[in-house]
Amino acid sequence: MITPQIFPDRDSLTQQLSEQIVARLSADLLAFGVASLAVSGGRTPVDLLQRLSRADIDWPHVWVTLVDERWVDKADEASNERLVRENLLIHHAAAARFIALKTEHEHPKDALAELSVSLSVLPEQFSVVVLGMGEDGHTASFFPGAATLSDCLDLTNPQPCCATLPLTAPHARMTLTLQRILASRWLVLHLTGDAKLDVLTEAWQDGPIESLPVRSVLKQEQSPLAIFFAS
Numbered sequence: 678m679i680t681p682q683i684f685p686d687r688d689s690l691t692q693q694l695s696e697q698i699v700a701r702l703s704a705d706l707l708a709f710g711v712a713s714l715a716v717s718g719g720r721t722p723v724d725l726l727q728r729l730s731r732a733d734i735d736w737p738h739v740w741v742t743l744v745d746e747r748w749v750d751k752a753d754e755a756s757n758e759r760l761v762r763e764n765l766l767i768h769h770a771a772a773a774r775f776i777a778l779k780t781e782h783e784h785p786k787d788a789l790a791e792l793s794v795s796l797s798v799l800p801e802q803f804s805v806v807v808l809g810m811g812e813d814g815h816t817a818s819f820f821p822g823a824a825t826l827s828d829c830l831d832l833t834n835p836q837p838c839c840a841t842l843p844l845t846a847p848h849a850r851m852t853l854t855l856q857r858i859l860a861s862r863w864l865v866l867h868l869t870g871d872a873k874l875d876v877l878t879e880a881w882q883d884g885p886i887e888s889l890p891v892r893s894v895l896k897q898e899q900s901p902l903a904i905f906f907a908s
């Protein structure tokens with residue numbers, strides 16, 4: 678079991694997490710000349726994205742993409758691409774190289790081949806993947822009860838992405854597959870609110886991954902995982 682780093686407030690969590698992400702991106706830029714960051718959508722990461730945007734690093738050599746995306750127009754309030762463009766790809770980080778997950782296809786399943794090509798430019802290992810979690814125990818767009826959940830979690834699935842239709846959230850989604858997410862030098866689960874701590878505690882118990890899909894990143898040993906929590 679990984680002990681969450683518990684912060685006294687969300688601001689101190691955001692500051693510490695931002696500093697650690699910047700340090701890891703900088704280390705990869707120094708070591709490889711390139712770094713890569715995958716971020717989740719939702720409400721939790723907004724302040725983190727804004728703080729990261731002001732980091733003075735070699736953003737033109739940093740790839741940024743999404744862990745998952747709602748299949749809505751890029752101008753839609755629900756769009757994670759819109760969230761990233763408005764909160765991260767500004768200030769210094771405006772120079773980062775962004776790879777979107779939303780394409781012009783009507784259905785996400787028809788976009789898999791195009792995304793496989795567009796994501797192939799990424800380094801094999803992400804420098805950092807920032808994950809969130811819903812109170813239904815989903816992470817990325819691994820939603821309990823979704824028809825394609827097993828495909829998304831299948832570690833032999835060679836695709837970097839999979840399309841999914843949540844039963845417990847709006848919008849069809851595109852998500853990185855579990856095997857692509859685990860190809861990372863550092864995973865961080867960014868959680869706020871006591872309700873999520875209760876879900877996390879339950880997820881650590883034995884039980885099927887499919888019922889609390891966040892277990893797929895908790896109960897693996899391929900990629901180092903950190904958990905950052907504030908009430």
Ligand SMILES: O=C(O)[C@H](O)[C@@H](O)[C@H](O)[C@H](O)COP(=O)(O)O
Pocket residue numbers: 717718719720721722744745746747757808809810811815816817818
């Ligand atoms: O597109 C999304 O919704 C996210 O990628 C999703 O996995 C998110 O991290 C959780 O739903 C938590 O969302 P909140 O931060 O809004 O609680």
